[in-house]
Amino acid sequence: MREFGYQRALDVPGAVAVLDADPEARFLGGGTNLVDLMKTGVERPARLVDIRELPLDRIEKTPGGGLRIGATVTNSDLAAHPEVRRRYPALAQAVLAGASGQLRNMATVGGNLLQRTRCGYFTDVTQPCNKRAPGSGCPAVTGEHHNAAILGASGHCVAVHPSDMGVALTAFDAVVSYETADGPGEVPLAAFYLPVADTPHRETALPPGALITGVTLPPAPVAAASRYRKVRERASYAFAIGSVAAALGVEAGTVREARLALGAVASRPWRASEAERVLTGAPADARTFAAAADAELAAARPLPHNGYKVTLMRNLMVAVLTELAEEAAR
Template sequence: MREFAYRRATQVRDALTLVAEHDGAQYLGGGTNLVDLMKNGVETPDCLVDVRHLPLDGVRETPDGGLVLGASTTNSDAAAHPEVRRRYPALSQAVLAGASGQLRNMATVGGNLLQRTRCAYFADLSEPCNKRVPGSGCPAINGAHHNHAILDWTGHCVATHPSDMAVALTAFDAVVRYETLDGAGEIPLAEFYLPVGDRPDRETALPPGALITAVALPASAVARRSRYRKVRERASYAFATVSVAAALDVHDGLVRNVRIALGGVASRPWRARTAETVLWDGPATADRFRAAAEAELAAAEPLRDNGYKVTLARNLIEAVLTELSGKKGDR
């Protein structure tokens, strides 16, 4: 076992200072991803700064009708909160669809957003991986990739982002709040995850040493009528093959507001803005829903063994929107 130092922070400033003072230090929340990667030898921090006990937990309402989720709030507490369930039901459903109950009890909101985008090759030190060693190669492109990306991938990495929570948060225009030694900042979740590019080891736009303190959800009337649906290879504790977070407002048969985000299709949660544009002010029909899905997926570039994801994503978008529109699904 590789030795590392452990420090427990009691204030945000203390945590920031400890990370700044120790080369190779990382923040430790629930540890459900980081500790696993340390066991595999993928992550090798010299110091862990425990932030689980910082005063950053809880869910609070904002004056405009939104919510703020503290970064150290457990996934279980976030999913069970009555206002999350009432105002953003797709978010609650997404969190409950992720991992197991035991992991949700440990995992935190901030840690969930920072879990590594990964596949089996990333965790296997005997294989090259551009996320571990930039420039070493991506064996998944010609190897086992049936559950990999179909959108926005590059020859440097084809892994998909694993977070269910982040998909729902992306649909609802969430904003990530953080602290640094130079002060506070925030990043819209739509800009939080970086495109793969030629450096897939760089995953987020957080400044070096920054600590996530909260995730803010703006007020959203349409979010109250939302769903999250996840297709996976087994009933529990599996990453999404494809997932959809959607919200829909229909008035007099026309779409007045719509939000769609996809999981399991790209290196980051995928906001389906093309599909949303097709749907705005149009008829809320299955034909229109399918056309919107096809427009979004026109940019898909499936690999040798994952072309089925295009059909799956199209059908899933149509099914969720049909459910939200109150239709029975007849075309």
């Protein structure tokens, strides 16, 4: 590990000023991803700026029924918050599915959104990787890729985004707030993660040196009837091979509103817009749910060893939507 400096930020402007002056510095929240990457040599910051004591650790109601979640709120506090559990249960479920209690106690909301892929080629500095070393290649395309992307990938990178939380936040149209030396800004989560294209090393739309200060969930009554389902290769905590965050509003047997996002299928949490289009206004039945899944997965381009994900995600989407429809009918 490279030697690094350490300092504790006393306020948001001060934290931002450090990174504005020192591009090799990094913000430190819980450190559950960054410190691991420092140990392997993937990340080599010259300085860590500890932001854990900044006043960004609150969850507050917004006018109209939404929530604002501070960037340093821990995953444990987020999952346990009564308003999150009541208004956005899929978000609480996603966080609980994401990691063990020990990790949730340390990990933060802002850090979760910025975590890097767990692709083995990315985390192994002896291997080429366009995300880590632009222009070096993507050996996963012809190598080990059983958990690689099936949607939105390119020949330059087929890694998937590891966040469970991000999938649920994507389904509920979350907006990310940030601070820079030039002032505050915000970006919808739908535009926060950049398409992989031929620049997989550019992962987010955050300006250089920006500090995430919070995430806002707009009012979404349908989110109260939501669910997160994750499939993994072992029963204990592991990264997903496929996941779904879904919310379904049903009236008189017809889908009034649908929210759907997929995880572990792309370089970013994947909003299932085509599936939502098919669902809205259609009968809340198995035929509609299968048609919606097929419409979304029509764009899938699996590699030789991850084609199973297409079937897995189809079945997962249908199963979760069916459960939500049955609950609405009770």
